[in-house]
Amino acid sequence: MDIRKDFLPLSRPWLDDEEIDAVAASIRSGWITSGPKTAELEERFRALTGAPHAVAVSSATAGLHIVLAALGIGEGDEVVTPSMTFASTVNQIALRGARPVFVDSDYGTLQALPGEVERAITPRTRAVIPVHFAGAPADLDPIRAAAGRAGVPVIEDAAHAVGTSYKGKPAGGHGDIAVYSFHPIKNITTGEGGMVTCSDGELAKKLRLLRFHGIERDAWKRYGKGGTPHYDIREPGYKYNLTDLQAAIGVVQMRKLERMNGRRAALAARYLDGLRGVGGIDLPESVAYPHEHSWHLFIVKVTSMDRDAFLGRLADYNIGTGLHFPPCHLLSYVRERFGTKEGDLPECERAGARILSLPLFPGMADADVDYVCAAIREILPENAA
Numbered sequence: 001m002d003i004r005k006d007f008l009p010l011s012r013p014w015l016d017d018e019e020i021d022a023v024a025a026s027i028r029s030g031w032i033t034s035g036p037k038t039a040e041l042e043e044r045f046r047a048l049t050g051a052p053h054a055v056a057v058s059s060a061t062a063g064l065h066i067v068l069a070a071l072g073i074g075e076g077d078e079v080v081t082p083s084m085t086f087a088s089t090v091n092q093i094a095l096r097g098a099r100p101v102f103v104d105s106d107y108g109t110l111q112a113l114p115g116e117v118e119r120a121i122t123p124r125t126r127a128v129i130p131v132h133f134a135g136a137p138a139d140l141d142p143i144r145a146a147a148g149r150a151g152v153p154v155i156e157d158a159a160h161a162v163g164t165s166y167k168g169k170p171a172g173g174h175g176d177i178a179v180y181s182f183h184p185i186k187n188i189t190t191g192e193g194g195m196v197t198c199s200d201g202e203l204a205k206k207l208r209l210l211r212f213h214g215i216e217r218d219a220w221k222r223y224g225k226g227g228t229p230h231y232d233i234r235e236p237g238y239k240y241n242l243t244d245l246q247a248a249i250g251v252v253q254m255r256k257l258e259r260m261n262g263r264r265a266a267l268a269a270r271y272l273d274g275l276r277g278v279g280g281i282d283l284p285e286s287v288a289y290p291h292e293h294s295w296h297l298f299i300v301k302v303t304s305m306d307r308d309a310f311l312g313r314l315a316d317y318n319i320g321t322g323l324h325f326p327p328c329h330l331l332s333y334v335r336e337r338f339g340t341k342e343g344d345l346p347e348c349e350r351a352g353a354r355i356l357s358l359p360l361f362p363g364m365a366d367a368d369v370d371y372v373c374a375a376i377r378e379i380l381p382e383n384a385a
C-alpha cells in the first residue's frame, strides 16, 4: 500500500469558528477569569450527569488533589485504585502521603475487577477510585457495594467518560464524587481543565474553597457591582480555578458532545469491522453490563510481535499512537516507595505489555480508519498474503 504523506495523529480536538467566537465574546466581555461562563459550564455538567453539584477546576489532576484533600486523606491512609490508570491519580494519592493499593484489571476490557476491589479494602482504606476506562464505564454497582460496606466514598475517575453511562445513568450521576478531564485529547476540551461533580453540598463547598485560595466568595462577585472586596480565609487553598476563556470553549463543546461522541462511536465500529479476523491483535472487548460507551480511546493489544516495534512500524506508515497506560505499580517511584513489583497484577501486566491506542477523534475520516486497518494487516506477519 502507499504510505500517506501527512501524519495521522492519535487525537485532534474538534474546534471551529463557534469556539473561536465564544472566546472572542469572553474577551470582549471584559471578564476573562472564572465567572459567568464557568458557572454556565458547571450548570451544564449538573444537567448532563444529574449530580447536584459541579465544581470546575483547572484539570482532572487538580480535581483529584482537592477531592483527596477535602476528604482529609493523608499519612497512614490507603486508597484503592486500579494500576491500569493514568499516573496522575497515583501521584495525587502519594503526594498526600497516602498509599495506593492497586487492583488488577480485566485483560479484555481493561476495567478494574470488582472482586479485587473488595479484596483490596482494609481498615485503613479511605476511598476507592475506579476508572471509566477508555470511555466504557467501570462496574460501579459491585464497586459501590464494596466501598459502602467499608463506609468509604467512591471517587469515579471520569476523565475518559464525558457522555458515558452505566445501566442507564450517566457516569458521575450514581453516587459520591466524579472527576472529569478537559485535556485536548478528551471527549470535550477546554485546552486544559476539569470538573468535579458530587452529591454532598458540604463537600462541594469545601472543594470551592480549596479550588481558590480558601476564599469563600467568587472574585467575579466580589469585584462586580454591589460586591465588596473583603475576604477572610479559614483554611488555605490552592489556585485551581478554570477561567472563563476556557469555560467559553467548554460550553460550545458541551453543545457538540452528542455529535462528537456519535462520530467517535461510528469510527470505533468501523475499526471493529475493519480489524475483525485480523491475526496478531486482540480487539477491545465490550463490558458485559448495560452501558453507553463514549469511545474516548480505541485500544488494541498486539500479540504476535513486540509492542514497541509495532508502534515503530505504525510510525513508518505516518500513524500516531498512544500508550494508555504503563501500569502504575511498575513506575520506578511507586516500586521504590510502595514495594510493588512485576508479577503483582498478572492481567494488568499482560495487557500493559501489549496495549496501544490507535488514532480516534471526531474529525477523522472513514478513509483514515481504513488506512490504519490496512497498515496493521500489512505489518503483522500472520496476515501476509
Ligand SMILES: Cc1ncc(COP(=O)(O)O)c(C=O)c1O
Pocket: 058, 059, 060, 061, 062, 085, 086, 088, 089, 131, 157, 159, 160, 180, 181, 182, 183, 193, 194
Ligand atoms: C484516567 C485519567 N485520570 C486522570 C487524568 C488527568 O487529567 P488531566 O490531564 O485533566 O489532569 C487523565 C488524563 O489523561 C486520565 O487519563
